[in-house]
Amino acid sequence: MTQRIANPCTPVRFRVVPPYFLLGIEYTAELIKKAEMIDKEFDIIIFGATSFVGQIMTRHIKEKFNNSSLNWAVAGRSKEKLKKLSKDIGLYEIKTIIADANDESALKALCARTKIVVSTVGPYALYGSTLVKICAETGTDYCDLTGEPQWIKKMQETYGKTAIDSGARIVHCCGFDSIPSDLGVHFLQQKALKKTGQTCNKINMRVLKMKGGASGGTIASIINLIKEASRNSKLRKELKNPYSLCPPSHNFTLFQSNIKVSYDEEYKSWIAPFIMAAINSRVIHRSNALSGNSYGTDFLYEEAVLIGKGKIGKWKAHFVNIGLAMVMAGLIIPPTRWLLQKFILPKPGQGPSEEEQLSGEYELLFTGTTSDGTKVKCRITGDQDPGYGSTAKMLAQSAICLAKDVPKNTKGGFWTPATIMGDKLTKRLISQAGLDFEIIDS
Numbered sequence: 001m002t003q004r005i006a007n008p009c010t011p012v013r014f015r016v017v018p019p020y021f022l023l024g025i026e027y028t029a030e031l032i033k034k035a036e037m038i039d040k041e042f043d044i045i046i047f048g049a050t051s052f053v054g055q056i057m058t059r060h061i062k063e064k065f066n067n068s069s070l071n072w073a074v075a076g077r078s079k080e081k082l083k084k085l086s087k088d089i090g091l092y093e094i095k096t097i098i099a100d101a102n103d104e105s106a107l108k109a110l111c112a113r114t115k116i117v118v119s120t121v122g123p124y125a126l127y128g129s130t131l132v133k134i135c136a137e138t139g140t141d142y143c144d145l146t147g148e149p150q151w152i153k154k155m156q157e158t159y160g161k162t163a164i165d166s167g168a169r170i171v172h173c174c175g176f177d178s179i180p181s182d183l184g185v186h187f188l189q190q191k192a193l194k195k196t197g198q199t200c201n202k203i204n205m206r207v208l209k210m211k212g213g214a215s216g217g218t219i220a221s222i223i224n225l226i227k228e229a230s231r232n233s234k235l236r237k238e239l240k241n242p243y244s245l246c247p248p249s250h251n252f253t254l255f256q257s258n259i260k261v262s263y264d265e266e267y268k269s270w271i272a273p274f275i276m277a278a279i280n281s282r283v284i285h286r287s288n289a290l291s292g293n294s295y296g297t298d299f300l301y302e303e304a305v306l307i308g309k310g311k312i313g314k315w316k317a318h319f320v321n322i323g324l325a326m327v328m329a330g331l332i333i334p335p336t337r338w339l340l341q342k343f344i345l346p347k348p349g350q351g352p353s354e355e356e357q358l359s360g361e362y363e364l365l366f367t368g369t370t371s372d373g374t375k376v377k378c379r380i381t382g383d384q385d386p387g388y389g390s391t392a393k394m395l396a397q398s399a400i401c402l403a404k405d406v407p408k409n410t411k412g413g414f415w416t417p418a419t420i421m422g423d424k425l426t427k428r429l430i431s432q433a434g435l436d437f438e439i440i441d442s
């Protein structure tokens with residue numbers, strides 16, 4: 001597929017800075033940024049290195065880059081916790097930086113020292129906005145793990161132009177939501193174009209296997225979204241719009257109906273809704289919009305979990321669906337939310353054990369259909385549990401891909417993983433992070 005990488009949202013702006021102006025030269029924001037980046041002390045700073053997922057990511061980067069040319073540092077709000085992390089992991093030489101997520105001047109000083117900030121400080125809607133603002137203003141590249149669509153939209157609307165002007169490349173959703181889905185669709189569309197000369201106007205993803213758990217940070221993000229939505233009717237409406245993260249000028253009109261428990265003829269299996277479908281589909285539609293509608297203006301995408309065959313499969317699918325609805329209802333109602341948080345759900349900083357992470361895995365199947373009915377299929381597998389072991393590796397490799405593989409003159413703005421990193425990240429994930437992408441016949 002010849003992918004057209006477009007500037008997210010607006011045309012390139014030209015900025016004139018005095019010394020260059022005196023020489024009669026006009027520099028683009030990207031060229032200025034490139035010049036300013038040369039002297040930065042670090043390639044990457046991990047902000048929130050002491051979080052549950054941040055610790056796993058820090059170990060991964062240490063393992064992969066211990067003796068190599070990557071200059072990196074860890075940052076967080078607690079000196080003691082950072083010290084303990086460095087000792088536990090054996091990072092005796094690593095530089096540590098103290099910054100609170102609400103401290104603008106500390107974050108400015110942090111951004112002045114690095115080309116890229118990779119953040120696991122969440123819920124992002126509560127603690128992430130100041131950092132995105134500073135990155136956008138200072139032209140510092142940024143990636144994170146958020147899956148909070150309402151916050152992403154707010155950041156895009158508030159700092160989109162600032163990031164374009166400064167040349168900061170901002171990439172949200174670099175974890176299990178939404179890298180496998182976003183890159184899976186990108187991969188399948190390329191294969192479809194090669195095989196049939198056209199892209200697929202419909203793709204569905206089915207979760208065949210997924211073994212892992214949830215962390216306190218993820219639960220806190222879901223609870224915060226539920227709280228925000230319960231007091232904001234505009235947000236509730238926005239959360240129903242699959243194109244809410246697309247630029248306002250998008251011209252997509254088809255609405256995918258929500259997946260309900262049903263029988264999938266293709267897989268001869270009952271299916272149930274997939275909890276990540278909402279954020280993943282929004283990211284994929286944004287990728288389509290940013291790539292000049294390269295998947296088509298009538299492109300539809302949906303995700304579901306394959307449950308099983310026969311009567312047992314049917315009952316299990318209803319059970320999964322009802323279970324999900326009950327947990328959501330429990331989180332919406334304050335007294336049950338309190339009970340769930342107090343006695344059942346993991347607290348911030350907690351998550352699946354190392355054994356659970358290592359024994360986790362996932363397998364996702366994608367089927368694309370072109371307008372003449374030709375089908376193309378692919379499979380993505382990942383080792384370790386999707387939400388933490390694998391997510392930490394995906395986020396680390398995204399930051400490294402931004403630092404090392406993405407051309408420095410790629411424009412600033414709010415990108416998606418597929419549009420800014422695409423195949424470069426796919427290659428890294430296969431060679432460094434335990435993922436596999438393959439085309440399948442049936």
Ligand SMILES: NC(=O)c1ccc[n+]([C@@H]2O[C@H](COP(=O)([O-])OP(=O)(O)OC[C@H]3O[C@@H](n4cnc5c(N)ncnc54)[C@H](OP(=O)(O)O)[C@@H]3O)[C@@H](O)[C@H]2O)c1
Nearest residue numbers: 050051052053077101122175176177215217218221348349
């Ligand atoms: N996309 C995905 O697939 C995916 C997967 C997993 C997690 N996530 C998201 O990633 C985020 C992290 O998850 P987690 O389970 O690792 O969370 P966590 O363990 O609860 O960690 C939260 C981090 O935020 C830091 N923090 C909180 N307030 C701060 C402040 N004011 N200033 C500086 N740092 C502050 C905490 O610092 P201390 O260590 O000092 O307490 C901690 O490091 C969550 O938003 C979660 O939803 C996404």
